[in-house]
Amino acid sequence: MSFSIEGKTAIVTGAANGVGLAIARHFVNKGANVIFADMDEEQLIKECGEAQDEGNVRYFAGDLRERLTMANLLSATLDAFDRVDILVNGSRQMMPSDPLDIEDDSVERMLGQNMTTALRMTQLVSKRMIKQAEGQEEGQVGAIVNLSSIAARRSHPSLLGYSVSCAALDQMTRSMAVVLAPERIRVNAVSFGSLMSASLKDTLREHADYRDDIEAHTPLGRIAGPRELAEAVQFLSSEAAGFVTGQIMTIDGGRTLLDPVAAPAH
Template sequence: MSFSIEGKTAIVTGAANGVGLAIARHFVEKGANVMFADIDEGRLMKEVGKQAEEARMRYFAGDLRERLTLANLLSATLDSFDRVDILVNGSRQMMPTDPLDMDDTSVETLMDQNLMTALRLSQQVAKRMIKQAEGQEGGQAGAIVNLSSIAARRTHPSLLGYSVSCAALDQMTRSLAVALAPHRIRVNAVSFGSVMSASLKQTLKDHREYRGDIEEHTPLGRIASPDELTEAVQFLCSDSARFVTGQIMTVDGGRTLLDPVAAPAH
């Protein structure tokens, strides 16, 4: 099977770098119309700007934590491509949490960024998908994929906020899958382990010893490249996955097969 997404229109958030950028570029290569969305306008212009006038590529810069920004993102996508068939919620943030510091606001920050942004945008996009599908019988009305992390299932106190937000995102995925199933919209997530994202690059720069730790606790013995997640996401967005919804697909090189307490979830 080809897992075709050709001709579909996708919004990919977190698309200025790392995993989000890899997914957005991959979708363009596979024939989809793609709106690259991120808060970092400079990076978007660098990565997409020169190609933004091509028929299948556009970019949108803004703070997706703001409700009005989300509405403007959807409007910009419809202005450019007339419809939206796929949403990839790839806008994520990671920061350490001090579990004993009552003034630490990282949990609230990460819940807003990693959970609420995805929920609000999913709600707006789902309404559009439902409207587009009016009068149509059979087939899928749309697909939503959330980017999560194996941190949702692992124990690492200094990543409390990130872990909680990812666990909540996984449950949101399941809940939305059930709620949107009658409208023929599928909702899934890809939960990944150590991927050479922008944040992990910085972490490894600051803590060089982490690389050996990650490789030691990953059965496949290495860190994944962002490109290694793209085809899993493409599959979940394609008609080949038309009977797959509410699933958390793990792409981690076997990391979660090991003791979740003994190894940090870098």
């Protein structure tokens, strides 16, 4: 069974930088048509170039917390490539929380960004997938992959909002997998640990000792590279994973096999 996504059309949100950008670039390299979607238009232009009328790359800038923006993103995708086969919900927000501060709204904000936006995108795009598959009697209709975190299963006081939003995203993944299974649309998530993203690189420059801490709490003894996550997302998007749905694939070097509750997730 092939891992190929060549010729497929994918929307990748959160694609201006970090993990989302790594996945979008990887998909382009594997021959997919890719819409890079993010709020940061300046960074999107930097990464994608200003050309919008040729090749297999397009970008879309807008706040995907707004329903109209989501609809416009789907319309732009269809205008460019006529269909959508893959959705990667990679737009994520991570911020500290104060569990005892009643004025702290970080939980609501991260639930909105990390779970609700992904849910609404899933609802919107899956309807289009179902419509374009009318008359298609067999084969995969679509694949949706959510980006989650091992923080969903760990307890760290300053990550309350992030942990709660990731746990909610994991459950949404399972629920939508059941809902969309009769339509032959698969929904999965990738739950990752420490990944050498741009933000982690910045953190390690300021706190060099964090690297030792991360590696000490990771059985494989290193930090993952973005390509390792991108390849997992490619697998879940491809027909090679045709009988995989509702799963939370953990990519963490074995970190969740250990039990140091106080170890930060970085």
